[in-house]
Amino acid sequence: MLRGLAGALALGVGAPWARWSGSPAGVPARVVDLRSDTVTKPGPPMRRAMAEAVVGDDDYGEDPTVRELQEKAAELLGVQQTLFVPTNTMANLICVMGHCQRRGSQLLLGQECHLHVYEQGGVAQIAGVHSHLIPDMPRGTLDLAELERVITRGLGSQYHPRCELVCLENTHCSSGGRVLPIDHLRQVHLLARTCGARVHLDGARLMNAAVALRVRPARIVEHCDSVSFCLSKGLGAPVGALVGGSKDFIEEAWRLRKALGGGMRQAGVLAAAALVGLADAEAVLQKDHENARTFARGLQELASPICSVDPAAVETNMVLVKVAGLSPAELCRHLQAVSAEEVAQTGRAVSVLLFPWTEQSVRAVWHRDVSTQDTELALKKWEFVLRQLRP
Known part of the structure; x- marks a missing residue:
């Protein structure tokens, strides 16, 4: 099983990440960190x-x-x-x-x-x-x-x-x-x-x-x-x-x-x-759960042969996404990377950080540093990547 830190090291994402980073097109990239709810920073x-x-x-x-x-x-x-x-x-x-x-x-x-x-x-x-x-x-x-x-x-x-x-x-x-x-x-x-x-x-x-x-x-x-x-x-x-x-x-x-x-x-x-x-735990966690369910439903609606999810299994702040046709690590690299083509087509630069979870799945985790807007951006980035990967 490819889990946690081993997956992070394989992807080179073990270092701290800012909320914004550079992109090849010179447009600041919004970083949506879905690796774990341990990455939160004190407000x-x-x-x-x-x-x-x-x-x-x-x-x-x-x-x-x-x-x-x-x-x-x-x-x-x-x-x-x-x-x-x-x-x-x-x-x-x-x-x-x-x-x-x-x-x-x-x-x-x-x-x-x-x-x-x-x-x-x-x-x-x-x-x-x-x-x-x-x-x-x-x-x-x-x-x-x-x-x-x-x-x-x-x-x-x-x-x-x-x-x-x-x-x-x-x-x-x-x-x-x-x-x-x-x-x-x-x-x-x-x-x-x-x-x-x-x-x-x-x-x-x-x-x-x-x-x-x-x-x-x-x-x-x-x-x-x-x-x-x-x-x-x-x-x-x-x-x-x-x-x-x-x-x-x-x-x-x-x-x-x-x-x-x-x-x-x-x-x-x-x-x-x-x-x-x-x-404020109850209100914050309720919002995390809602964002996770929103993401799961949105990803399901994309109906991609590469990624599938069961929204009914999303009970809290985690979403397990099954991956077919490429390795979870490769999918994570695509979601993390920002290209000039992405900026040209979508007008934005978004880097989504994830861990491979098993040989056939990735895990996304919502937390207080991921807003409803971040959730929508992550879903749009996922849609862009899946469209690029389509045969």
Whole structure:
């Protein structure tokens, strides 16, 4: 599978991009960056909040802005406490280590979930946890019958590892930002609890799921024993994530954060940005979802034999586009490039940045730095490229 950074390096798009860049015809090119919702930059209100943040030593529990963020997030997520950490990858690792304290404990998770594919195998090389992969269903859910078979196999066995934890991801990145139904979360949690295991939710894009389901995040988290919550994706903060759970669990999470080097000092400058992102999250994410659906419908209407999309599968801010007749990397190069011919024919210069996602697809991700106008420009650029590629 050609994913993420590997695709970026192949395309040469790993460097930071301005919103505008030059073009061969001398016309400034509008850059529409759809690679990920991690590319957002703090806007003026967020920068002001960071500059004016009241800070203290968070490692001593003395940063008032961090405390405010943790308290507001705990209420939002419906958990007793939260803990501010540098990244969602660290948040996931802390939660796995907190639940799986016996070396060789078994972790059950989907084979394409972020924690398994993109987090450097930290649960194995750092936590000493044994992962058992379960095939993902099309929308990111797990096969409950297979989950039950594996989770019960270790009960009373001297040969099989004992399952301590099940990990779910919501929204599910590899399936295109699909939302896990609340009833599925409930069934997984019931099964895990019956077998003496717990459930961790990788909620990197939990707010996207909540907006799509039109529920409070706490309604989702109530079926989990811990949750990670990223602040630097759709919420637009430059750094940070949260671990959520019971008071006792967060006390252990603090110790694990320290062991992993994640204790920070005057972290209020980062927490302040997250507070701004939380304040307008629902409205911003709703607009991201609308723009993604608009794009998917527009691309479908082009009826190109090269690209196809299923608008019904676009539930949040991601669009997976199937590619035929050329490689996804080649399509991405065409969408990124700006030619004099484009300027002559369309009167504008647009560079659309994307990642190849698989050998037959590309992924586009909407975020607060992509406007409705940007969405229309990206669609028109796609139309121009497809017309040029037509046999």
